[in-house]
Amino acid sequence: MDDGLAMRKIVWVGLAVFGLSAAPATRDSPPGFSPESAKEQQRTERALQEIPQPLSAEAHLRVLTRDPHVAGTPADYQTAQYVLQKFRDYGWDAELVEYEAYLPYPRSVTVELAEPTVLALDLREPALDPDPDSSHPDVWPGWHAYSPSGEVTAPVIYVNYGREEDFNRLRSLKLDVRGSIVLVRYGKNYRGSKVRLAEERGAAGVLIYSDPEDDGYGQGEVYPRGAWLPERGLQRGSINSGNASGDPTTPGWASTKGARHLPIAEAEGIPRIPSAPLSYSDAHKILQRLQGPTVPKGWQGGLPLPYRVGPGPARVHLKVDMDHQIRPLWNVMARMTGAVYPDEWVLLGNHRDAWVHGAVDPSSGTAALLEVARALGEIKSSGMQPKRTLVLGNWDGEEYALIGSVEWVEEHARELSEKVVAYINCDSAVVNIQQGFVAGGTSSLKRVLREVTREVRAPGTDESVYDTWLEQARKKARQQHQDCDCPPPRDVETEISLLGGGSDFVGFAHHLAVPSLSVAFGDDYGVYHSVYDDFQWMKNFGDPTFEYHATMARILAMLAARLAGADLIPYDFGTYARDVRSHLTQLEKRAAELGTRLVLREESRLTWKWEEEARRFDDARERSLRHRRSKSWPAVNRALIQMERNFLSPTGLPGRAWFKHLLHAPGIYTGYGAWALPGLRHAVETKDGKALAQERAHLQAALEKMIRDLRAARKLL
């Protein structure tokens, strides 16, 4: 940003061309900026916001979703070439990065009723007028990635959502799943967790269907009349659930060309029992042939019959035949080198591979990322270079096991650990606009995310994204207040959840301890991983004007620009300390529920100390910026980047050492949902006093180090 003069000119031209100010609010000095930098930054951000355009995002989406593009297929390679070309067109230094990973494809999947009548079930989703993409010849019928090959005929037993509590409930009915085919519905946890739990309890096979209560007519009109899943739609997806992410045959190392792969039989987290998805039309045919007890409270779904648990008399013949190949896949990486801090990187990532067309998942995110690339590229070509290096990652193989991002993380772990300021993830950008803005992330980045959303207008309103987001949170708080007998909500803030699992932030946040964010509009939709998640669906229901795509691109570009443009990285450790304290309290409550008395007094004390130190650091940072004492800034930034790494566990988490963050991890058996303080939580859940003591020692050491390092950084200022 040495080139303020040229930049200013571009900015004014930009405003003249678009004829409006996109920023509903302004601030003089966002945290981390000297007064001069702040002014430059404001002009840059205003210009940036003008560039992402709905029509352009729509054009990207049309190209990206034309053909089904499962990771490793020629069609997937075609989309990689498209993204590569666009990154280059927009002025980025871009390349394909190829890995070779375990990417099995299905040869055939058969599900049929064997008793009381023989009846073939149909895993092909029918073409629906007037949606030409739904009849594409390359659409694969329903299957589950990482299902083993296998064949079984067994009585069926229905276990609701297949959560741990559902299997426990079954036990209280004096039933178990040994030797049975478990029929469960999608939702509430990760499908791989359903299969894992069924396998651990001795099931012979698994069928997972989309219940109309959760995904179909229970939510609204079904496609093509409405946005929700029609009766013969089904949800593909991976059922891998290992203790590490990425290619399951290269746990902990990169799947570069020629790398060693474990034999599949030794690969951890790949199920040993076959599994397949079903439509609710087909699940109905099985459910109406189940006897045994009627279901417990909460197990009844939306099909018009009284659900019964079984087992049988329905018996199902399930046969899965996979090809078990290692295949190439392609990340597209782009870089824009920073003018002041080239070795400090701000990363934006999104995956590209899809189970079918993937209009929402992930192409809405890819379209947004391409608009971000265009915007930042245009700004740069007008002479403005960011202070820090920007890196874009368009990942492949996410749907299988976050392969592209994790293998890249594993290949470059040391460099990334040294250089990365933040990773910003956008998987599906536009999921369900009724549900509004949704975010998860590291506490130190919450403030910058909230600030950025104050500067971006929400589609179809005069309010900022932040305003609408806050209104959602208030609505939710009022709702919860009505549901329980708790005190009325006060001081409601926008919700930014703890990062769990299920997208490409995992390698960064949980394995490397890089501060991360993940953002989207909405988090739940009916045609997820079905053939109907396509361009027509998006055009008719998802984001007809593509304004949400453009809005997401604005938010992402602003985040990147602000993190890359700050004189001092604007981490917010005060919020972080308060969040950790709240997690400590929650864990004490959880222990009480389990009948254990747990008082984390020392840890709590350390968060108070940390919060106080954070306040002092913020004051010192502001003074330093106000008085332009820039000499210390490079050293302080280097120190700040390393702060989050203090939360790396020296041993990794118990039982899953690849996950290293002391403060968060995906929940065991939930998959998507997060556990706070996972090492401590695991010790509490298993009532393991020795492990608890060790985990407390790790956490205390990390908090003490955090306080020391923050104090040292302040002294540098």
Next chain:
Amino acid sequence: MDDGLAMRKIVWVGLAVFGLSAAPATRDSPPGFSPESAKEQQRTERALQEIPQPLSAEAHLRVLTRDPHVAGTPADYQTAQYVLQKFRDYGWDAELVEYEAYLPYPRSVTVELAEPTVLALDLREPALDPDPDSSHPDVWPGWHAYSPSGEVTAPVIYVNYGREEDFNRLRSLKLDVRGSIVLVRYGKNYRGSKVRLAEERGAAGVLIYSDPEDDGYGQGEVYPRGAWLPERGLQRGSINSGNASGDPTTPGWASTKGARHLPIAEAEGIPRIPSAPLSYSDAHKILQRLQGPTVPKGWQGGLPLPYRVGPGPARVHLKVDMDHQIRPLWNVMARMTGAVYPDEWVLLGNHRDAWVHGAVDPSSGTAALLEVARALGEIKSSGMQPKRTLVLGNWDGEEYALIGSVEWVEEHARELSEKVVAYINCDSAVVNIQQGFVAGGTSSLKRVLREVTREVRAPGTDESVYDTWLEQARKKARQQHQDCDCPPPRDVETEISLLGGGSDFVGFAHHLAVPSLSVAFGDDYGVYHSVYDDFQWMKNFGDPTFEYHATMARILAMLAARLAGADLIPYDFGTYARDVRSHLTQLEKRAAELGTRLVLREESRLTWKWEEEARRFDDARERSLRHRRSKSWPAVNRALIQMERNFLSPTGLPGRAWFKHLLHAPGIYTGYGAWALPGLRHAVETKDGKALAQERAHLQAALEKMIRDLRAARKLL
């Protein structure tokens, strides 16, 4: 109970005959008994428990449910004769008491789709094999009692359960019901409240259907395969919702022969718009023809389609033709005069009229009451006479508007107010045995109810009814604890709810301020008010062994015997004071929710004082009983009976002066549910400061009087 010796003999004979002890636990001196009386009482109660028998209850039920017996019909008169004869056979002084009340019958009810296609809907419930009673020729098709005659053709709008919040939600969708036919589902509130709310908002008609999620296959297998409502079953019922109970044409006075009746147009609480019930099969035909927005969260039911709000395009033609007659109805009253305190009455009540066969509602209660009559009669014929007078009321016209009980209360208000110790209601005795024991009542009677249930064995267990009831409460507390983030439950006690509306305790509890209880097994079942609530249903699903009927008879007989046999009435004012204090706190919370600061300090202080006074009274009562200082007892009992009347509001409740109890009333717009401190609550809800001050003054005066009277009673001892 002067006749201890004879009694003892009978008791031992009884035990020898039945060969088992029905009492799993014993106590030496229940509150209110001198040591001698306690011993006599224990023997009496043991003998009492042996008498009620499942086979006998089954025989009553078979006779009572043979024909549909709507209040005022010849079949209803037949059941009255049966009950009268049984009471007399069992040694009671019994009579028919006739009133003449407004009991309209339907001439015809027509519901048909007028647009987009013409389609007749069918309010007749089909006969189902193998249930002969379901094909009885005298079953009336679906109708709503107190619907006016009327005819309307209008577009339909779906409003979920038709609660106040549902209508409010509709407004937030920018829709209103003016001129429309409102389609709502049964559940969550009283059907009369649904109609009243619809009428107040300008609807032209109402259709109320049983959604399969609430009453049909969403709950379990449907009749005759299971206990739940089949697709063409429907719920009859009254839609009267006045500000007084009883015959709406004689508000506040008795419908004795020749009494003045208001013209129907002047009667309060009778709807002005026609209404009819529907099966879910027919509701489906309307719902699938509704457009407009898809429904808000929580409005989707169990039919297999996305529910939409409308209005239209479905238009319905609804025509109701009623005969609007005044008709006779018949209470059956029985009496057993007390030996010591003939002017102190313990009342047991149950209604007899049914919408069709009424196996659950109310005949299971009638069968239990007849077993109570038999048991108490046998005991008396063996020479034991109760200290107090026992009165049994077998009410008529409950289903219309609690007519039989309320008219009797109004006719004898002064005498009852002077004499009645307690009213014990048992409407449906056996509703849903899975749901366990359910009770509501005045706080001063909670202790005696809990004590009695400790002495009665729960069917099919070695535990007392109290034990299983407590386990339910614990389970519920654990469940709620899981659902919200509240502290884990401690000191859980069995639940005895505040009395709301919907059964014959209303006249006693709310109008006269007589301490009341109402008990049942379960509170929710699918075939409620349908033709399928019949003998076969009870025999196959409700209570196949009739053990629950016999168990309820034991509980009721024990309650009556204990209240009638005590030397000093065993009211428990300590629990009462604590409950009122808890209601005060709840009301302060409610005010806070509404944004008002309310501190009921003086009232709260008075409850502490009352509690302290109650403790002193209990001590004094125990001492007096232990030392047999019986001279004061008649005066103390007279004083005790009057205690509850202190809670009569001098003005009646705001807007509904017939309801007079300061501490409880049916909720406005909920019908069945209760409001605590209804005068104060109304003032808080309407933010009426003046009313609040007045109601506080009433309550404070009542509490002060309570404390004074209790102190005076203690001084007498």
